[in-house]
Amino acid sequence: MKYPNPLQPGSTIAITAFSSGIAEKHEARFQVVKEHLLAQGFKVVVGDCLYGQEKHVSAPIEQRVKELMSFLTDESIDAIFPPWGGELAIEILPYLDFPKLKQVRPKWILGFSDVSTLATTLTSKLRWASAHCSNLMDLTPEALDPLTANTLKNLGTPIGAEFSQVASPMYASSWPDIVNNPKSGITPDTKSCWKWLVKPTSGTVIKGRLIGGCWDTLSHLFETEYLELKALSKSYPEGIVLYLENAEMSPAELTRTIFNMKFRGVFSHINGLLLGRSAAPDPDSEQALTYYEAIENSLTNIGIPVMIDLDIGHFPPNLTLINGAVVKVELDDVGVISQHLI
Known part of the structure; x- marks a missing residue:
């Protein structure tokens, strides 16, 4: 299994919506989440495929695939964190250049719902570890329950180490x-x-x-x-x-x-x-x-x-x-x- 580098202050998180994007009414929430990431010491790169919900997706498929591949192959990127899931991540799978991805350093894919369509594919085809966890738009300073609050801390676990979680009551x-x-x-x-x-x-x-x-x-x-x-x-x-x-x-x-x-x-x-x-x-x-x-x-x-x-x-x-x-x-x-x- 190929593990991406542990997430820690200084790591770069790229944000792109390869499934559903966010609407204008979600902008304030997104800024809260972004500022919270920056306050924890992460670097943030925001892609062009973030806003929009036309036909269930943030952008035309060609644009979503191009941006996703650019982040997956960028050695300065440590994680790719969509705002949330959606409906149609499945349609990007045939267009990914898996032979090219085999030659690059693995990146974390984070989130749940439709995010897992891509995450499990990368784990199955490339043996890249990936993460099913709270979505990006869940991670605000007021997200204080232990499972949500410790999401990025868990992703900072060193390779070879382990972490435990207890069922939420x-x-x-x-x-x-x-x-x-x-x-x-x-x-x-x-x-x-x-x-x-x-x-x-x-x-x-x-x-x-x-x-x-x-x-x-x-x-x-x-x-x-x-x-x-x-x-x-x-x-x-x-x-x-x-x-x-x-x-x-x-x-x-x-x-x-x-x-x-x-x-x-x-x-x-x-x-x-x-x-x-x-x-x-x-x-x-x-x-x-x-x-x-x-x-x-x-x-x-x-x-x-x-x-x-x-x-x-x-x-x-x-x-x-x-x-x-x-x-x-x-x-x-x-x-x-x-x-x-x-």
Whole structure:
């Protein structure tokens, strides 16, 4: 696994929206976040592909690919941090020059949601470690919950070292009003608890090398050239731990997605499955399938341990998860996740 340099004061963070951009009403929030990065000693480079939401994207695909490749190949850049996710990062994948990227120093890709479409691809194809974590626009001085506040600190972990995180006791059921209160952090208001859907045959631990992200987008990549879990499992004898979070899929769509993963052999290539909190609402009808029924019906017979409701995804806060790190996830009374950057 090829780890980018640890992030620390003096590191340069490039900001580009290779999926959705920000609107004019988000400008005040962006300036708060940018100033917070500068105050922590980071250097910031802002690309041209940042503003705009036309047809779900910040700019035409040619412009987004060109800017992303320029940052990925720039030796002065240490990390690429989009403002947030979006819908169509998948369309940039065929246009990336992977042979060229193999010749350059790895850069951190940071964020969650559609950001993970690119992050997992770089980990799978290039063996670059990448990060699933709070999005750039979440990181204000008032983002004080431990998981969000320690995001960049975790990314400063030296290669060869490890860091641990503890399950958050509460999560936020809604996002803050960043337009009218640009400095606001999340307000955790709902009890949170990691749970076993399927416990290991012995013990209370899942181990392996970590990879994953947004279920909605990664479902289209499994066992394609962009996310080859079979190849990863052959490369790393410690095995693979896959983490996923559902943003918008209905229980029926989720069931189809899980069966698609079964048909492609995904579950035969991993040691365990970690699921974040689902952000998709259940149907109104009492007769309709629910999220928990969908995963219980579809995942209890896949032959591996499954943990659910972790701090991953669209109901914050978010763990910092390093794609490529060796992970140990423990769940007895309290959930603990430790990641070793080897």
